[in-house]
Amino acid sequence: MSNLQRQSPRDLEAARAPRAWLGALGGVGLLALSLVFIWGGIGLGLGAPRRLGTGAFPVITGCALAALSVAIIVIDLRDTSAAERPDWMSFAAIGAALAAFAIVADWFGLIPAVFATTVVASLPDPTLPILGKLILGLVVSLGCWGLFIGLLDLPLQAFKGF
Amino acid sequence: MDILSNFGDGLLIALQPYNLLYCFIGVFLGTFIGVLPGIGSMAAISMILPLTFYLEPTSALVMIAGVYYGAEYGGSIASILMNIPGTPSSSITCIDGYPMARDGRAGVALFASAIASFGGGIIGMVVMALLAPVLAALALNFGPTEYFAVILLGLVAASAVSNGSPVKGVATVVAGLMLGTIGVDITTGAERFTMGIPELRDGVNLVIVAMGLFGVGELIVSIRANSGGAPKNRIDYANFYPNRAEWKAMFGPILRGGGIGSFFGALPGTGQTVASAIAYAVEKKLSPNRGRFGKGAIEGVAVPESANNSATQTAFIPTLTLGVPGSASMALVIGALMIHGVTPGPRLLIDHADLFWGLVASFLVGNLLLLVLNIPMIGLWVRLLQIPYKYMYPTIIVLICIGVYSVNNNVFDIWLTLAFGWAGYLMRLFRFEPAPLLIGFVLGPMMEEQLRRAMLLSRGDPTVFLTRPISGVLIMITAALLVYSFGAALKSRRHARQSARLTH
Amino acid sequence: MKLSRILALPAVTLMATTALADPGAWSDAPVRIVVTFPPGGTSDLVARIVAQHLESDYGQKAVVDNRPGAGGTVAADYVAQQPADGTTLILGNNAPFTIAPTQFDSLPYAPLDGFTHIAYLGASTxxxxxxxxxxxxxxxxxxxxxxxxxxxxxxxxxxxxxxxxxxxxxxxxxxxxxxxxxxxxxxxxxxxxxxxxxxxxxxxxxxxxxxxxxxxxxxxxAAPERAPLFPDLPTFRELGYDVVIENWTGLSGPAGMDPAMVTTIHDSVEAIMADPEVVAQMAQWGIRHTAMTSAQFTDFVAQTIDLWRPLIDAANVNGG
Structure with a gap:
């Protein structure tokens, strides 16, 4: 992706030389996934050519993917260009933001969930003080309330459990 | 001349003030809702459906059609500005549109998308006016074998849209096919890979996959890339008008995209996705500028938008003349007609000629309205990018959450989006592109359904794919495309190795 | 003001409907009719007609809530869990009530005890x-x-x-x-x-x-008698084969609804189904209404489950 190649200088300095085998992990992941589908597909039954079984398509695609993943692992192991340095902080923060939405929306409704998600998502940004994060959360919540509940009338519960 | 006079009558109907008003409401509402991630034409049409019960059938159809292609256009705005595709076909617009936006050329990209949509829409309209009965007959010649072959072609084209290694492109398409098998097997009713979770019985919703892989995955990348503080997009508000070279570059792709799109649009279900993928793949092979594809080529925005929008128009052909809706949105169109006692089917063209021609003419009017409405808006949309990212990204994540949540009103979908978002980020780390996966995911279930049906009807004889003429030709084209892309990749690698050896 | 209301203004003025003053409303809160299909199908349209009439005849705000998925079991499960105060109803049909109980090993709801079956709307053949x-x-x-x-x-x-x-x-x-x-x-x-x-x-x-x-x-x-639209078409029964399978639809609510409320809703629905415009529309869609009391409707659901069970088992509908 183009934006990965366009990182700020600070990031480029911080980028460590990658170990080659790490780059092949993607292929390994795909291989594992394909094995799950092949194994599961066989369990579901392959059927006959005339009446292909429930598991036939997962097994066919799984086998194709397994072969391709092996090729990808080989290609990636020979690839010596610099890999990206993962940003686990943002990875975790965005995950937490989605989790916050799921939990809060279930218990308290949409608008509290929007507030929680906004605040959690903005946590990794050091330039915004905590008060700013809370204000941002409030502004986004009010905006979403007006837009999705007030104007568009989506069938979502704005508040619940109060 | 028959067609011209019919079209003239249709234009008179479409230009009646109240039809004009409903057309305007339709395209405006469609664009507005299409921009919101995850809330597409389906939601927009459901919203206005009760209202259409009170309207004349033609007005109702004109408005629904306006919402439909307005939402398609709105979806491309979200794709270009935020890399969040609303539909699988706009995921192809993302490939070049988003890099353009990051280069500070968001305005040009949005303009190109508007112009290409308009061009594609007009081509689709002309094709519909001239060839509706022919295309309907063509769709009737497509049995399971033919659909399978078309989908296969679309998938190979989808693997060729990726800019990394072709092996990875094919692998992501296949991974998409595989993930598409999650849920109840529609041919036998057995559950597959649902792990006993009832929410997975109907499979993973497309919106979740798109929002996760694209939207969430991209956000994780962008937070650090934008953390410098100052927005790095040097945007000149006034400059969204393409220069002469860009106009010239767009012209051919719009025509070809529109042609490919209007042909495939007539095939229910597969149309728009397959059309955009094939049009992009074809353009990538033909264009003199092919090296810039994937890095912000204006052709790469124009071609899928044109193909997609012309397919959007011709998708009305099977819906109206065969009563076969290709998508949930098209099913709503049928519903809106049924409540007025208009049954879509072969007799619609004859019994309700005014309705059909009013609709065709409204495409012209609606696409013009869309253009007039949206060109002044481009400056406004581009200004959104000026908002500091620290305020933007929490807002985008909220929009994604609401979009996903609104689909089924179920927080389980949010957890799934989280999983797909993390997967999308990891894919980017390992240099896999999400667009082929999304296309595989959408086409996979259709492909499996048609494959199994074809095998059942041929009593287990796989040669039927080669012996039926239409599918035989399509399979040949597919094989040629596949051989060609791998050949080209091998050649370019050999070149690269040779030049590397020379420099050492 | 909601966008959908603003948009509806020109249309509503065309309609010029006047809501009567509340003769038989059973609740002050808006009523939701849950539909097991996405918007656009016949079932959805039937629900919208019912909702529209409830709104204009009884001053009862009624909306259609589409909750498609898993053969209607998503919607049925949802409705079974709602309060039995008459604000949530389901436009049920064969899929969640008379097929799913046999088709699936386990259902999250009880098709008979989990619901108050209120009014039978009709069947198409x-x-x-x-x-x-x-x-x-x-x-x-x-x-x-x-x-x-x-x-x-x-x-x-x-x-x-x-x-x-x-x-x-x-x-x-x-x-x-x-x-x-x-x-x-x-x-x-x-x-x-x-x-x-x-x-x-x-x-x-x-x-x-x-x-x-x-x-x-x-x-x-596959009907008990010939269809008015095609009087020449024989039924399976006339030809000597006892095959009657009809696509029924009816209105139900969560279990434990107040009997007086059930009667009110039932009578409202019967009145709607007798409206000449509705009768004409239903005829066009091939939906034949039969008057049933709530008790008869409940028995009908129970009998149909038993009647279809051997067929569903024989059809091998879950890939076993």
Whole structure:
């Protein structure tokens, strides 16, 4: 992706030389996934050519993917260009933001969930003080309330459990 | 001349003030809702459906059609500005549109998308006016074998849209096919890979996959890339008008995209996705500028938008003349007609000629309205990018959450989006592109359904794919495309190795 | 002001409806009618007609809430869990109430005890259709062809009512046809017209145009009596085969609703179904209304579950 190649200088300095085998992990992941589908597909039954079984398509695609993943692992192991340095902080923060939405929306409704998600998502940004994060959360919540509940009338519960 | 006079009558109907008003409401509402991630034409049409019960059938159809292609256009705005595709076909617009936006050329990209949509829409309209009965007959010649072959072609084209290694492109398409098998097997009713979770019985919703892989995955990348503080997009508000070279570059792709799109649009279900993928793949092979594809080529925005929008128009052909809706949105169109006692089917063209021609003419009017409405808006949309990212990204994540949540009103979908978002980020780390996966995911279930049906009807004889003429030709084209892309990749690698050896 | 309301303004002024003052409303909160299908199908349209009439006749705000998924079981499960105060109703049909209980090993809701079955709306009838140029014009020829060369039939899905009907016909006629499932009847008919399918089962009314055009030929109707639209089409029963499978629909609510409220809703629905405009619309969609009390409707659901159980088991609808 183009934006990965366009990182700020600070990031480029911080980028460590990658170990080659790490780059092949993607292929390994795909291989594992394909094995799950092949194994599961066989369990579901392959059927006959005339009446292909429930598991036939997962097994066919799984086998194709397994072969391709092996090729990808080989290609990636020979690839010596610099890999990206993962940003686990943002990875975790965005995950937490989605989790916050799921939990809060279930218990308290949409608008509290929007507030929680906004605040959690903005946590990794050091330039915004905590008060700013809370204000941002409030502004986004009010905006979403007006837009999705007030104007568009989506069938979502704005508040619940109060 | 028959067609011209019919079209003239249709234009008179479409230009009646109240039809004009409903057309305007339709395209405006469609664009507005299409921009919101995850809330597409389906939601927009459901919203206005009760209202259409009170309207004349033609007005109702004109408005629904306006919402439909307005939402398609709105979806491309979200794709270009935020890399969040609303539909699988706009995921192809993302490939070049988003890099353009990051280069500070968001305005040009949005303009190109508007112009290409308009061009594609007009081509689709002309094709519909001239060839509706022919295309309907063509769709009737497509049995399971033919659909399978078309989908296969679309998938190979989808693997060729990726800019990394072709092996990875094919692998992501296949991974998409595989993930598409999650849920109840529609041919036998057995559950597959649902792990006993009832929410997975109907499979993973497309919106979740798109929002996760694209939207969430991209956000994780962008937070650090934008953390410098100052927005790095040097945007000149006034400059969204393409220069002469860009106009010239767009012209051919719009025509070809529109042609490919209007042909495939007539095939229910597969149309728009397959059309955009094939049009992009074809353009990538033909264009003199092919090296810039994937890095912000204006052709790469124009071609899928044109193909997609012309397919959007011709998708009305099977819906109206065969009563076969290709998508949930098209099913709503049928519903809106049924409540007025208009049954879509072969007799619609004859019994309700005014309705059909009013609709065709409204495409012209609606696409013009869309253009007039949206060109002044481009400056406004581009200004959104000026908002500091620290305020933007929490807002985008909220929009994604609401979009996903609104689909089924179920927080389980949010957890799934989280999983797909993390997967999308990891894919980017390992240099896999999400667009082929999304296309595989959408086409996979259709492909499996048609494959199994074809095998059942041929009593287990796989040669039927080669012996039926239409599918035989399509399979040949597919094989040629596949051989060609791998050949080209091998050649370019050999070149690269040779030049590397020379420099050492 | 909601966007949908603003948009509705010009249309509502055209309509010039006046809401009567609240003669029989059963709740102050808006009523939601949950539909097991996405918007646009006949079922959805029926629900919207009911909602619209409740709104204009009774001053009762009523909205349609589409909750499609998993053969209607998502919607049924949802409604079963709502408070039984009359604000959440479901437009039920065979899928979640009379097929799913047999089709699935475990259901999250009880089709009888988990609901208050309020009012029966009506049923539409499927028929058997064959290729008009295949030389099959009677059920006997159909049986003969099935035994000699084999016959494929398209249904609107595994476990759908047309699949159950296919199984019922196979049982009654003592033949074995090849089932080809589709997702809805429209794609099945498309393949039928492309010539790849020998026959299909679908609702009779929806095929009116195709029959008129000579593109399809109905052989027999799965109703207890002939259809007014096609008085020449015999029923399976008349031909000596006891096959009656109808696509019923009715209004239900969560278990434990107040009996007085049930009566109010039931009577409102009966009044709506007697409205001349509604009668005409239902006739066009081929939906035949029969008056039933709430108790009769509940018995009907229970009996249909038992009646269809052997067919659903024989059709092997869960891939086992």
């Amino acid at each position: 499927p028929a058997l259709f064959v290729q008009p140029d295949a030389g099959i014009t009677t059920l006997d020829q159909f049986i003969a062809t099935a035994n000699e060369t084999g016959i494929t039939y398209g249904s609107s899905g595994v476990g759908s009512i047309t699949h159950i009907l296919g199984q019922a016909v196979d049982n009654a006629l003592d033949i074995e046809t090849i089932h080809v499932p589709y997702q809805g009847s429209a794609p099945a008919i498309q393949d039928f017209r492309a010539g790849v399918l020998d026959s299909y089962y679908d609702m009779l009314a929806q095929n009116e145009d195709l029959i008129a055009e000579g593109a399809t030929l109905p052989l027999a109707l």
